[in-house]
Amino acid sequence: xxxxxxxxxxxxxxxxxxxxSSSPARKVLPFVGLALLLGGGWWGWDYFTYGRYIEETNDxxxxxxxxxxxxxxxxxxxxxxxTDNQDVKxxxxxxTLDPRDYKAKTAQASAQVAIAEALQANAQxxxxxxxxGIEQARAQLGAAEAKAKFxxxxxKRFTPLVASGAEQAQQLSQLRAxxxxxxxxxxxxxxxxxxxxxxxxxxxxxxxxxxxxxLGGKAQFDAAxxxxxxxxxxxxxDGRIGDKNVxxxxxxxxxxxxxxxxxxxxxxxxxxxxxxxLAHMRPGQSVSIKVDALDGHTIKGRIESMAPGxxxxxxxxxxxxxxxxxxxxxxxxxxxxxxxxxxxxxRLLVPGLSVTAMVDTKxxx
Numbered sequence: 270x271x272x273x274x275x276x277x278x279x280x281x282x283x284x285x286x287x288x289x290s291s292s293p294a295r296k297v298l299p300f301v302g303l304a305l306l307l308g309g310g311w312w313g314w315d316y317f318t319y320g321r322y323i324e325e326t327n328d329x330x331x332x333x334x335x336x337x338x339x340x341x342x343x344x345x346x347x348x349x350x351x352t353d354n355q356d357v358k359x360x361x362x363x364x365t366l367d368p369r370d371y372k373a374k375t376a377q378a379s380a381q382v383a384i385a386e387a388l389q390a391n392a393q394x395x396x397x398x399x400x401x402g403i404e405q406a407r408a409q410l411g412a413a414e415a416k417a418k419f420x421x422x423x424x425k426r427f428t429p430l431v432a433s434g435a436e437q438a439q440q441l442s443q444l445r446a447x448x449x450x451x452x453x454x455x456x457x458x459x460x461x462x463x464x465x466x467x468x469x470x471x472x473x474x475x476x477x478x479x480x481x482x483x484l485g486g487k488a489q490f491d492a493a494x495x496x497x498x499x500x501x502x503x504x505x506x507d508g509r510i511g512d513k514n515v516x517x518x519x520x521x522x523x524x525x526x527x528x529x530x531x532x533x534x535x536x537x538x539x540x541x542x543x544x545x546x547l548a549h550m551r552p553g554q555s556v557s558i559k560v561d562a563l564d565g566h567t568i569k570g571r572i573e574s575m576a577p578g579x580x581x582x583x584x585x586x587x588x589x590x591x592x593x594x595x596x597x598x599x600x601x602x603x604x605x606x607x608x609x610x611x612x613x614x615x616r617l618l619v620p621g622l623s624v625t626a627m628v629d630t631k632x633x634x
Contacts, residue, residue, distance in 0.1 A: 322631040324550065328601065329540035329626040331560075331608075331618050336506060336530040338363060339523075341499040344370070346519045351510050357530070361504045364515060364527065368500040375497050378490035385483030392476035396469055403465045410458035417451035424448050508532040536618055538570060538606040540626035541580060543599050549630035550575065556606050559625040563617065569609045572628065576603040604628075 344366035351363050423444045513528040521527060538558060542550070556570040579600040581588050606626060608615070 322549075322629055323627050324542060324546040324630055325625065325627045326540055326542050326546070327623070327625045328542075329538055329558075329606075329624045331536055331620050331622045331624060332539045333531050333533065333536045333620045335511075335620065336508065336532070337526045338502065338504075338528045338530055339526050340366060340502055340521055341523055342366065342371070342496050343522045344500065344520070346515055346517050346521060347500075349513075349515055349517055351513070351528075353510060353513050355510045356533075357504045357508065357510060359504055359506050363502050363504055363510075365502070366500040366521070368497055371493060371497040371500055375490065375493040378486055378493045381486035382483055382490055385479050385486050389476055389479035389483060392472050392479055395472045396476065399465055399469045399472060403462055403469070406458060406462045406465060410455065410462060413451060413454040413458050417448065417455045420444065420448035420451045502527075504530055506530060506532050507534060531620060533615060533619065534612075536615065536620065537573065537608055538624055538626060540604045540606055540624075541601040542604055542626075542628075543601055544579070545599060547575070547602060550604065550628055551630075551632065554632060555629050557627040557629075558606070558608065559627075560618065561623045561625075568614060570606045570626075571609065573605045573607045575605070578602075 347365045347367045349364045351357060351361070357363070508530040511529045511531050512526075515521065515527040538556075540556075550572065552572050552574055554572045556572060558568050558570050559565050560568065576583075579602050581600060604626075608618070610618075
């Protein structure tokens with residue numbers, strides 16, 4: 270009887286303990302349920318008002334239109350005026366080539382121009398002198414023509430007199446000889462003038478040749494001056510120096526890549542979205558960009574443009590889907606995204622960094 274009563278007491282005690290321990294749990298459960306309900310509601314509201322319009326990809330990198338710095342001419346490097354990772358402005362000298370050969374070519378071309386100008390001046394002087402000689406010859410021709418006319422008139426006047434016996438035939442013969450001589454003198458002066466005029470044409474041709482030589486020398490001088498100016502290589506845009514692989518004394522050929530100029534003020538994002546994500550993407554839509562290098566810090570951007578083809582269509586070896594077996598693969602299309610960030614943030618971003626791009630397509634729905 271005693272054992273039975275003890276068992277009953279233990280059972281009653283454990284029942285009381287169980288009921289007391291389950292009482293706090295019953296009080297917490299409503300709050301947990303409410304929290305889950307509120308959380309689910311908030312998630313649903315966020316998804317239907319925002320989340321379902323977001324297209325996201327982590328296949329995205331920061332990019333820039335980098336500029337390869339290369340010389341226009343060949344030569345030995347005289348000086349390298351910049352260091353690795355240096356920020357430069359447009360027009361800043363980056364390096365110089367040995368200019369001595371190009372200075373010599375410029376001086377030679379300048380001498381050719383001077384020679385041509387001297388020849389042209391000499392020809393012009395000769396033309397002026399020849400024209401003065403022609404004027405003198407024309408004056409002499411006028412005198413010869415006047416004398417020839419006088420002698421011819423004398424012959425005409427004395428001919429009837431000699432026929433009538435008033436004058437001697439000998440005198441008429443002398444007058445005729447003088448008239449013939451005067452006529453010959455006129456012809457000689459006329460021929461001399463024609464010869465001098467042809468001489469002017471020849472000298473003018475020489476002057477034109479000198480002008481042509483001068484133009485050729487000027488063209489050579491201009492080309493040599495351009496080459497001489499090209500011995501100093503300057504930055505054509507603002508940017509930061511990278512991939513520098515040139516040292517003084519090194520011989521470089523025209524077109525050799527010496528360094529790269531990265532315009533960090535004009536960086537952008539190239540995000541490769543799946544083709545199934547593009548239906549509602551439009552230029553101008555806002556983009557949130559998470560940068561891995563900045564501990565996931567988010568910056569703003571906007572879609573600038575979308576590529577006119579998938580990445581595969583622009584690859585060096587394009588895929589051929591008509592070669593037999595075919596497996597459909599979701600293609601990706603590069604989307605260019607402009608970065609809207611201040612200068613301090615841009616200085617921390619460099620091409621090649623990985624980012625996550627999230628496009629808000631709500632405006633297209």
